[in-house]
Amino acid sequence: MTIQLDNAQLNFADEVSELAGFRMKDCYVCGKCTAGCPMDYLFDISIHRIMHLVQQGHKDLVMSAKSIWLCVSCETCSTRCPKECKPATVMDALREIAIKENRLPEEERQLLEFHKSFLNSVKRFGRVLEIDMIRDYKFRTFTFFNDIEFGPAMMLKGKLKILPHMIKDRKTIKKIFKKYGNLK
Amino acid sequence: MAVGYYPGCALHGTSNEYDQSIRKVNNIMGVDLVEINDWNCCGASSSHMTSHKLNVALNMRNLSLIESQEFKEVLAPCPLCSKAMIEVDKELKEHPDLKNEISQEIGIKYNNTVKIINYLQFVEKYYLDKLDEKIKVKFEGIKAACYYGCLLTRPPKILQFDDAEQPTVMDEIVRRIGLEPLDWSFKTECCGAGFALSKTESVVHLCNKILTNAKDAGADIVVVACPMCHANLDMRQSNIAREYGTKFKLPIIYLSELIGLALGLTPKELGINKHFTNAIKVFEKFVRV
Numbered sequence: 001m002t003i004q005l006d007n008a009q010l011n012f013a014d015e016v017s018e019l020a021g022f023r024m025k026d027c028y029v030c031g032k033c034t035a036g037c038p039m040d041y042l043f044d045i046s047i048h049r050i051m052h053l054v055q056q057g058h059k060d061l062v063m064s065a066k067s068i069w070l071c072v073s074c075e076t077c078s079t080r081c082p083k084e085c086k087p088a089t090v091m092d093a094l095r096e097i098a099i100k101e102n103r104l105p106e107e108e109r110q111l112l113e114f115h116k117s118f119l120n121s122v123k124r125f126g127r128v129l130e131i132d133m134i135r136d137y138k139f140r141t142f143t144f145f146n147d148i149e150f151g152p153a154m155m156l157k158g159k160l161k162i163l164p165h166m167i168k169d170r171k172t173i174k175k176i177f178k179k180y181g182n183l184k
Numbered sequence: 185m186a187v188g189y190y191p192g193c194a195l196h197g198t199s200n201e202y203d204q205s206i207r208k209v210n211n212i213m214g215v216d217l218v219e220i221n222d223w224n225c226c227g228a229s230s231s232h233m234t235s236h237k238l239n240v241a242l243n244m245r246n247l248s249l250i251e252s253q254e255f256k257e258v259l260a261p262c263p264l265c266s267k268a269m270i271e272v273d274k275e276l277k278e279h280p281d282l283k284n285e286i287s288q289e290i291g292i293k294y295n296n297t298v299k300i301i302n303y304l305q306f307v308e309k310y311y312l313d314k315l316d317e318k319i320k321v322k323f324e325g326i327k328a329a330c331y332y333g334c335l336l337t338r339p340p341k342i343l344q345f346d347d348a349e350q351p352t353v354m355d356e357i358v359r360r361i362g363l364e365p366l367d368w369s370f371k372t373e374c375c376g377a378g379f380a381l382s383k384t385e386s387v388v389h390l391c392n393k394i395l396t397n398a399k400d401a402g403a404d405i406v407v408v409a410c411p412m413c414h415a416n417l418d419m420r421q422s423n424i425a426r427e428y429g430t431k432f433k434l435p436i437i438y439l440s441e442l443i444g445l446a447l448g449l450t451p452k453e454l455g456i457n458k459h460f461t462n463a464i465k466v467f468e469k470f471v472r473v
Contacts, residue, residue, distance in 0.1 A: 019236065038374040038390055042383075070383065073229055074374035075338040079348050088339075095233055114382035115230040122231075122242070126224045128193040137381060146384070150419065154198065157458040161197045167222050172245060172290060179289050180238040 009057035016054050019093035026083045027051045033077035033087045043067035047077055047087050054090065063103045068094045069111040099182050113140040116183045123177045126167030131160055186216040187310070188255030190246065190300075192265040192411075193225050199262075199411030201455025205440040206261060206303070208454055212318060212447050215310045217259065220250055226268040229378040241286050243272035248294040261303040261440075263335035263410045264377075269300045271342050302336055303409045303439060304353045305345065311443070315360055320448035321470050323362035329403035330354040330365050331394065333413040334374050348372065354439060358407055361446045368401035370394045375416040387416050388423045395424070395432045404466055409439045419460045435463035445471050 013024045034046040045053070045065040053062050062068070068091055077087040098104070105112060117137035121128045138144050154160040167173070195203035210217050223246055231239035247269060250258050260266040276283040277296045287293055301309070332351045340348040349372065355365035373394055376387030395417065398406050408414045418436040425431045436459065444454040450472050451457055451464045464473055 038376075039386060041389075042386060070386075072374060072377050072379055072386070073233060074334040074377065076334070076372075076374065079338045079340055086339075092232055092236065096235055099234055108383070111379075111382045112234075114378075115234050118228065118230040119234070119238075122225045122227065126222075127196070128225050128228075130193075130197045134381065147381070153460070159198050159200065159458055161200075165196065167224055169222055169224075172292065173224055173242075175290050176238065176241040176245065180235055180241050182235045182238070 009059050012057045012059040012062075013055050015097065016090060016093050019096065020086055020089040022084070022086050022089075024051070024055050024085075024090075027055065027081075027085045028083060029055075030082065032080050032082060036076040036080050038074060038076065039067075039070050039072055042070050047071070047091070050094075051085070051087055051090065054094075062094060063098055063101075064106070066105055066107045067091075068098065069105045069108050096182070110141045110143075112183075113137060116140065119177075119181065119183060123173060123181070125164045126170050126173045127165055129161060129164040131162060132164065186218045186255065187306070188250055188253070188258035189217045189219045190223055190250075190258050190260040190265060190269075191219065192260060192262040193228075194262055194411035194415075198415055201458045202261060202411055202414065202438045202440060204455040205438055205444050208449055209440050209444045209447060212449075213311050213314060218255070220246070220255070220258065221253060223249060226265040228264050228268075232268070237282075237286070239268065240272050240275060240282065241290055241292075243269050244276060244283070244286055244294055245290070245292050247273055247276075247298050248292040250298045251294060256297065257299045257301060259303065259306045260300050261306075261409070262412075263302060263333065264412065266300050266302045267335040267338075267343060269298075271339075273298060273300070274342055302345065304336065304357065307357055307439065307443070308353060312357070312360065315443075315446075319361070319446045321362075321446050323446070323467075323470055326363045326466060327402050327404045328358050328363040328365050329368050329398035329401060329406045330358055330371065331398070331406050331408050331413060331417070332371050333408065333410045334372065334377065336409060337372060354407060354409060357439065358442070361442060363405075363407075363442070366398075366401045366403055368397055368403070370397040373397075375413045377412050377416075380412070380416055380420075384420075384423070385427075388420055388427050391416050391420050392424045392428050392430065395421070395434055396430070399432060399434060403434065405463070406434055406436045407439055407442055408436060414438060418463075421461050433461060435459070435461055435466050437463050 071091040
């Protein structure tokens with residue numbers, strides 16, 4: 001049986017290899033990465049399968065997986081890989097490609113929205129002001145009432161910083177985001 | 185020679201008791217610790233999860249600042265920060281073309297002269313040989329599960345610290361303080377890290393597993409050295425009770441807070457009263473409350 005893969009998909013393994021900094025073809029799909037993955041129970045496609053699909057050039061299938069957004073970057077997979085592959089870095093690369101090509105997650109969209117809220121705070125102040133990040137995130141995702149019980153307790157305990165510390169050199173931060181930031 | 189101090193955003197925010205206890209302990213131990221001037225966020229997970237070069241540039245600015253402020257060694261107590269800066273330092277050394285690109289685009293220079301250390305390394309290097317003479321409290325019978333989390337030891341090739349599967353550095357420090365470190369199976373199992381808001385159920389699920397194993401091993405307390413791990417394990421015990429029915433009431437304490445108690449500081453001075461899960465009761469017999 002012959003499986004036809006068009007050129008765009010054949011380049012996918014090379015594209016990911018380049019971004020992730022190792023050779024995708026080194027992976028022999030042993031499954032050790034999936035065996036240690038703490039988020040595998042929520043994934044639609046397990047990490048070892050994603051590695052194999054990338055090798056075979058199944059870009060559309062990989063890009064539509066919610067797994068890539070659910071990866072928590074614990075680095076257990078990259079630590080245990082017997083071939084010194086870096087599945088955790090592959091997940092980073094896949095997210096970056098997805099953002100560049102505007103292939104946004106259909107499910108678990110809030111995971112990407114969180115990154116936007118977090119990085120918006122960094123862009124604005126140079127540091128994350130948690131209350132600003134949380135406010136931004138809740139407005140993006142309409143989750144005003146989640147964890148609302150923590151708010152008053154955290155304020156009373158003095159754990160919630162209200163005023164931002166704005167770093168002096170915000171100009172450089174803005175330059176960094178202008179050149180390398182990719183989220184809207 | 186002064187050691188630089190990079191607290192990171194969490195230690196200035198929700199996890200300020202980690203910062204508070206580090207400083208209070210250091211006042212007694214007498215190391216010259218100076219905060220880096222005008223540091224920026226390391227980008228935590230959100231930067232490298234979305235744009236590799238954004239992560240490199242943000243951390244290159246910090247490394248460049250540290251170098252220009254003439255620190256050779258910097259303590260970064262949050263493992264997300266320390267891992268980010270160590271990884272970027274290594275990448276810039278191995279990829280001079282990337283270093284030059286960012287240097288030209290952003291106008292920051294860095295010569296790879298900075299060493300970043302985590303809190304365990306800091307305690308090992310600067311406190312351990314003076315600790316015995318400064319300890320005022322003799323603890324007895326407290327069993328501690330030392331929880332390292334993900335980024336103190338992983339990725340091992342980059343961090344080159346302790347053992348990535350069965351680390352023992354924190355256990356040895358805790359033993360010197362007078363607690364009984366336990367042999368348990370979840371020392372480096374992920375707590376869910378930055379998903380506390382965006383996928384809370386996963387944090388509740390993973391923390392339940394960690395605390396179950398700690399409890400089964402006989403832990404009276406869990407010791408941590410990461411603000412994310414602390415926030416997740418400390419704050420989500422009520423969520424765990426609602427979801428899984430188990431009421432752990434297992435106190436989660438920062439290593440710096442534990443050292444502080446051993447040196448004779450009160451829980452309030454160290455910020456232990458700010459925890460969501462009571463971490464004072466377990467020490468009531470030994471310290472002034």
